[in-house]
Amino acid sequence: MPVSRYRALARPLPWPLIAADYAALYAARSDSRERLLARAPVRFLTNPSLHAVVMIRVALGGPAILMGMWRRILLAKHSIELEAGFELGPGVVMPHPFGLVLGSGAKVGANVVLYHNVTVGRPEGDERAPAVLGDRVTVYTNTIIRPGAVVGARATIGANSLVEGEVPPGSLLKRGGVVRRCERAEPPTGAEA
């Protein structure tokens, strides 16, 4: 099989997005570009967080007919429920890649950190807008983000929270926080605005 054939196989993959995810996951190490590239093959083979992210990228970027297959694989290996139509920005980090529910229609911005057991719901019926997460949002464990939620950029959502309404940019929602619909979260409490 000539090399050009391999290239044709690799072309549909969203390489820029996968590269952004890889860089975001290892951003804390501040590796040089050469070191990032040199270590990439081993890391992509060994790191489960990268496995999950790459499978999500391939599933979302690939043909719709394969979505069911990817969903089964993701469920079996990572317990991640992924629905078609979920919009995921570049540079997502999943420190513990399991138990996520990524519903269709939700929009997630760039450089988001999603911990385990996070649910991003899909709209039910016509009355609800999809959930929108801004850039650089961090969502901690066991949080449910329901449709209609709007999380501003650089916001942090603590563990065990329930978000239905609007969270202002740069704010910190404490653990167990609840933001109902048509109601704004508390003004930033101790967070860097």
Place this chain on the structure above:
Amino acid sequence: MLTIRLALHSPGRLLFLWRTWTIAKFRMEIFPCEIGPGLHLPNPINIIIARGAKIGSDVTIYDGANIGFPRMERPGEWLSSPEIGDRVLIEPGCFVVGRIRVGSDVRLKLGAFVDRDVPNGSVVEASPD
């Protein structure tokens, strides 16, 4: 249980294999840590034990327990991990966060969030906020 013991006693280079396996089978992540004898996991699912955590003997950990957050804040530096004494009961959904010391014979009740030291023999309730 056996998986964890094997993972902790295997060379560090094989951590990725155990990590992939525990995620796929148990939805658990166990990073290199010290666990005493007699660990009991009644529902071995959704458990995270951070790098460097110290867990005493005869500890019972239920599902959904998070012992430390093992994510790096700065390059080359791991978030500090807690130290847990002997005969501790950690009920489902508990969070134990930060460089703290949980004493012996402690019971962390359903959904408790602990980010400060806990004396011996106490019971920690889930705080309302």
